[in-house]
Amino acid sequence: MNLDRAETKSEHRRVNRRRVFYIPGYDPIHPRRYRELYRKESVAQADISGYQIGLTAKKAKSGPYGWHVQAEIEGAEVVSDVEVLVWSDIVRDSMESSIPATYLQLAQTAWTYISTGTLRRLMRLRKGPVIAALYPVGMLLVQALLAVLLVWGLARAVTLVSGLALLSGFFVQLAGLVLGMGAGVALLRWFKKMDGKFFAYYLMHDYAYSAASRGANSPELETRVAEFTTMIASAMKDDSLDEVLVVGHSSGAHVAVSVLSDLIRQGLPAQCPQLSFLSLGQVVPMVSFLPDAYRLRADLRFLSQRKELVWVDVTAPGDGCAFALCDPVSVSGVAPQDKRWPLVFSAAFTQTLSPERWAQLRWRFFRLHFQYLCAFDQPGDYDYFRITAGPMTLKERYKDRKPSQSRIDVAVSKFTSEVPV
Numbered sequence: 001m002n003l004d005r006a007e008t009k010s011e012h013r014r015v016n017r018r019r020v021f022y023i024p025g026y027d028p029i030h031p032r033r034y035r036e037l038y039r040k041e042s043v044a045q046a047d048i049s050g051y052q053i054g055l056t057a058k059k060a061k062s063g064p065y066g067w068h069v070q071a072e073i074e075g076a077e078v079v080s081d082v083e084v085l086v087w088s089d090i091v092r093d094s095m096e097s098s099i100p101a102t103y104l105q106l107a108q109t110a111w112t113y114i115s116t117g118t119l120r121r122l123m124r125l126r127k128g129p130v131i132a133a134l135y136p137v138g139m140l141l142v143q144a145l146l147a148v149l150l151v152w153g154l155a156r157a158v159t160l161v162s163g164l165a166l167l168s169g170f171f172v173q174l175a176g177l178v179l180g181m182g183a184g185v186a187l188l189r190w191f192k193k194m195d196g197k198f199f200a201y202y203l204m205h206d207y208a209y210s211a212a213s214r215g216a217n218s219p220e221l222e223t224r225v226a227e228f229t230t231m232i233a234s235a236m237k238d239d240s241l242d243e244v245l246v247v248g249h250s251s252g253a254h255v256a257v258s259v260l261s262d263l264i265r266q267g268l269p270a271q272c273p274q275l276s277f278l279s280l281g282q283v284v285p286m287v288s289f290l291p292d293a294y295r296l297r298a299d300l301r302f303l304s305q306r307k308e309l310v311w312v313d314v315t316a317p318g319d320g321c322a323f324a325l326c327d328p329v330s331v332s333g334v335a336p337q338d339k340r341w342p343l344v345f346s347a348a349f350t351q352t353l354s355p356e357r358w359a360q361l362r363w364r365f366f367r368l369h370f371q372y373l374c375a376f377d378q379p380g381d382y383d384y385f386r387i388t389a390g391p392m393t394l395k396e397r398y399k400d401r402k403p404s405q406s407r408i409d410v411a412v413s414k415f416t417s418e419v420p421v
């Protein structure tokens with residue numbers, strides 16, 4: 001492959017056409033929710049920043065779910081096609097666990113992270129995502145404790161009432177226990193039904209999914225990675241495009257790392273669009289620090305050296321669910337001598353959101369985890385809609401951007417091997 005030709009094709013020219021592939025995190029929602037989020041927030045950002053942007057239905061009927069974007073930004077008209085690379089069916093399948101199975105997952109996941117020393121290493125990075133990881137454990141244990149207390153309380157009440165009525169004996173106690181257990185089970189079922197408010201089951205399944213394989217990709221996910229790679233490879237052959245942008249959000253960031261590594265290993269056309277990778281709110285260490293994450297660690301090292309793409313990693317300390325300003329390659333202990341990527345900087349929520357807006361959102365942790373995809377009322381140099389619909393490639397937009405000085409770029413992971421021993 002001629003790297004010089006691949007690098008310079010769109011280096012200095014403005015983008016007229018772009019294709020965006022969005023890889024969501026561990027999220028079972030339908031991709032139309034992402035379209036509605038993009039539609040609503042892009043209009044809000046356009047009003048704030050003084051540009052024009054509009055969405056229409058995707059023109060091609062085949063392929064992934066997506067939408068068509070036409071924008072006039074920074075004095076240029078740009079067309080972008082956004083597609084969502086769905087793996088929510090794998091997510092949903094992994095979440096279809098009974099209540100007892102979820103508590104078994106809790107024990108297995110906790111054992112994996114604690115016994116391997118992974119949790120202790122993660123705590124050296126950011127406390128926020130570790131607390132987020134411990135939250136479902138604590139919440140599920142609290143729910144179980146409340147159910148046990150309800151069982152004990154009702155059984156005790158029946159015993160007391162029967163004593164006042166001069167009734168006693170084994171069958172009375174058994175009736176009280178059965179009544180209490182029925183109420184306890186009903187309470188646990190209610191908690192699960194209301195998990196849209198508590199997020200305990202959702203997060204437990206999230207962490208259990210990777211912990212179950214000790215960081216290795218499941219066969220189902222490997223199949224999906226291959227499918228995503230094929231889709232993006234097809235876009236890279238389209239000479240009408242100026243940029244192919246892959247966005248990996250949350251857990252989707254580490255999926256994107258493997259997809260892009262496979263894509264580049266296969267070889268890119270000599271004349272191809274600029275290949276760009278934007279990772280947002282990444283939680284890579286939750287997986288890469290696990291013992292058997294050989295594939296991910298090898299892909300992180302590989303991708304960090306490549307000239308074929310530009311990789312920008314954006315997080316924010318205000319996002320308690322992400323490993324903010326943690327260089328995913330370096331902290332995983334796989335940074336090579338000739339490391340080029342990623343460029344790590346902060347979306348700086350406390351500065352790019354007004355005090356009033358920050359006060360509204362600062363305790364809405366899951367909403368803040370999606371702020372990267374939303375409008376900022378005091379925007380800085382990070383603007384999701386300029387990146388995905390504006391006239392500059394990711395490379396050109398951040399060519400002079402310095403990495404955040406407060407980033408963490410030292411090796412922390414206990415496990416750094418890229419091949420099974």
